[in-house]
Amino acid sequence: MMNSNNVKHIFFDLDNTLWDFSANSKVIVEKLFYDFDLPGRGIKNFDQFFLNYKQRNEFLWDAYRYGRKNKEEVRFERFYVTLYDFGIDNRSIAMQMAEYYIQHTRHLKELLPGAIETLQYLNKKYPLHIITNGFNEVQFFKIKNCGLQDFFKTITTAESANSLKPDRKIFETALRDANAFANESIYIGDSPEVDGKGALNAGMQFVWFNYNANENQYGFEKNISNLSQLQTIF
Known part of the structure; x- marks a missing residue:
C-alpha cells in the first residue's frame, strides 16, 4: 500500500x-524535415513523416531497453528506416540527420x-x-x-x-x-x-x-x- x-x-x-519530450522532439524533427529538404526529396507530408518516425523510434527504443539494439543503432536506424519507408535508401543522409537531431534537441527547454x-x-x-x-x-x-x-x-x-x-x-x-x-x-x-x-x-x-x-x-x-x-x- x-x-x-x-x-x-x-x-x-x-x-x-x-x-x-513529445513537444520538443516534434519541433526538432520538423526543423530537420525542412533543413534536409525532404519535400524536395519526395516526402511532402510532414505529419505522416513524423508519425512514421515516432513509430520507428518507439520500436527501436524498446529493442534498446531489452538489449536487442545498441545506442548507435537506435540513433541511426530511427532515421534510416523512416526514410526507407518513403523510398529513400541513403545511409549518409540518415547519419547526418541522426547527428543533427542529437545536437539540436538537447537545446530545447520546453x-x-x-x-x-x-x-x-x-x-x-x-x-x-x-x-x-x-x-x-x-x-x-x-x-x-x-x-x-x-x-x-x-x-x-x-x-x-x-x-x-x-x-x-x-x-x-x-x-x-x-x-x-x-x-x-x-x-x-x-x-x-x-x-x-x-x-x-x-x-x-x-x-x-x-x-x-x-x-x-x-x-x-x-x-x-x-x-x-x-x-x-x-
Whole structure:
C-alpha cells in the first residue's frame, strides 16, 4: 500500500515527466524535415513523416531497453528506416540527420506544465533524484540547459548504471548513489511498463504521471495527470 508519509527520497523520470519530450522532439524533427529538404526529396507530408518516425523510434527504443539494439543503432536506424519507408535508401543522409537531431534537441527547454513550481515545492521537503534511460550526452545537457540541475542530488543514467529501465539494477544503482532505501523512496514516471513495473520490482513506491489521462488498467494506487498534483500528495 502506498504510504507517502514514509517517503524520504523522491526520484523522477526525465523525458515526458519533466522535460516535454513529445513537444520538443516534434519541433526538432520538423526543423530537420525542412533543413534536409525532404519535400524536395519526395516526402511532402510532414505529419505522416513524423508519425512514421515516432513509430520507428518507439520500436527501436524498446529493442534498446531489452538489449536487442545498441545506442548507435537506435540513433541511426530511427532515421534510416523512416526514410526507407518513403523510398529513400541513403545511409549518409540518415547519419547526418541522426547527428543533427542529437545536437539540436538537447537545446530545447520546453518542460511539462507545473514542473518548476512542483520541484521548488518538493525540493524544500525531500532530496530529489533522476533516473533516466536517455543518452548521457543529451540528458545532462538538457538538465542543465533547462535549469533543473540544482534541484537534484543525484542523476542516474542507463549508461552510468550499465542497465536500462525497467531492469531493477538501474533503480538499485540510483538508490545506492542516493544513499536511500527502496521502501523509503518513490519514483514518478510516465511509462507504466518501463517506470512503473521497474520501480515496483525494485521495492520502491510509484506514482504514474498519466498526463494523457489513459485508463488505469495497470492498477497503480496513485496516478496524476498534472505535476502540480504532487503537491497534494506530499
